[in-house]
Amino acid sequence: MNKATSHNIVIVDDHSLFASSLEKLVNSFEGFNVLYHAKNGKDLQQKLKQYSEVPELILLDLNMPVIDGFETMQWLHENQKSIKVLALTMEDDERKILKMLSLGAKGYLLKDIHPDKLNEALVQTLEKGYYHSEKVAESLLHSLHSNDSEKPTFKEREIDFMKLACSEMTYKEIADKMNLSPKTIDGYRQDLFNKLDVKNRVGLVIYALKNDISKI
Amino acid sequence: MNKATSHNIVIVDDHSLFASSLEKLVNSFEGFNVLYHAKNGKDLQQKLKQYSEVPELILLDLNMPVIDGFETMQWLHENQKSIKVLALTMEDDERKILKMLSLGAKGYLLKDIHPDKLNEALVQTLEKGYYHSEKVAESLLHSLHSNDSEKPTFKEREIDFMKLACSEMTYKEIADKMNLSPKTIDGYRQDLFNKLDVKNRVGLVIYALKNDISKI
């Protein structure tokens, strides 16, 4: 395979072991060549400036520190519209899929796909401009039927509170730690219970853990 | 590189994309050759029987369906003692590290390590019989200091109760569901708080989730 006809790919993933491995895999595909990989969105922005060669396609992981996949996608869509992006992630999360596609991603790949499918996805994205696996298409249809309300947004302080609520601290202790009156904390609690439609603190804790607001 | 002097490796990971990618990476290392990869513990057991060539080393992911990393490790330790195993996982969880090493793993690798470190780990494990990264060694020391007492045992009903406690139900509702008096539930609660050294229900919930008594 001569490089002239090769399609240049960039991989963005914070797990360098996976990124390096994936690079080998992509390089083994006929007609593809990995230019470099980036650890996160910030790193990607720098490297896009630094290197003269612009990739045709980016494989973008969603779960990254510093600048996550969504922000990176947004930035790419605004600043590097010519580069096609395929989102790459572990979880089959409807909201995330929708969000990425609405931000301009050309497709959404789950990390447990077969290597051949990845090859297919790369080829198809470059040829047709998009790739959608059966599984993802299914998820999308499902989400259209169950028109679940949008994921609520949280204020900085609410997130702080939720994290502390996922501990053995009483609300009074949380109030002390956040330098607020217990009554203010009670207000946060109430707002969150309503917003998240939970009945008590255990419900809040479970929500926070499910949505990676807090980790244990 | 001639195959005769090559060390045979097997990869066990349910994410076939990662497994395939990792295979390419390992094959690119001097002196290593990937025989095959398995999707889970069950698949591995079958393939070990099926193939005549026995690997020297297995790279074993922990988060797998069907038969998880721990069970697989146990089985390997009992049935294939000659094969060295390196655990491979995303999370840096002290308990999991300890558990795997106590089950006979030769080392514990985090998936975000640099490819060079992986190479080093493979070489060292085959030469010295073990590999421990600085990070893991650190975790181990930490856990030695905090000599946590043995994991307590639970009665059937206590486990039922813990699972229900990881929900928005009140204790009264839990009592109804378990066909017990609320006062009995209160007894379970109190015993568990003492046994697990937690202060309140949130502490209990977190314990149950951390120890896979309940899943969310």
Added chain:
DNA sequence: ACAACAAACAGGAAAAACCCTTTTTTTAAA
């Protein structure tokens, strides 16, 4: 039948969580 023991249950009370409404303070905008 009876000791020995665990599981189930209970009374009572303080602490914490929960709920609804209203007021004060702070911040941002017109």
Added chain:
DNA sequence: TTTAAAAAAAGGGTTTTTCCTGTTTGTTGT
């Protein structure tokens, strides 16, 4: 500078949780 909106705080009440110390019930072995 007045005004509107958001954040913080509070009043005042109900319910649930938490804690302690018992008693009753059921099971098992001898």
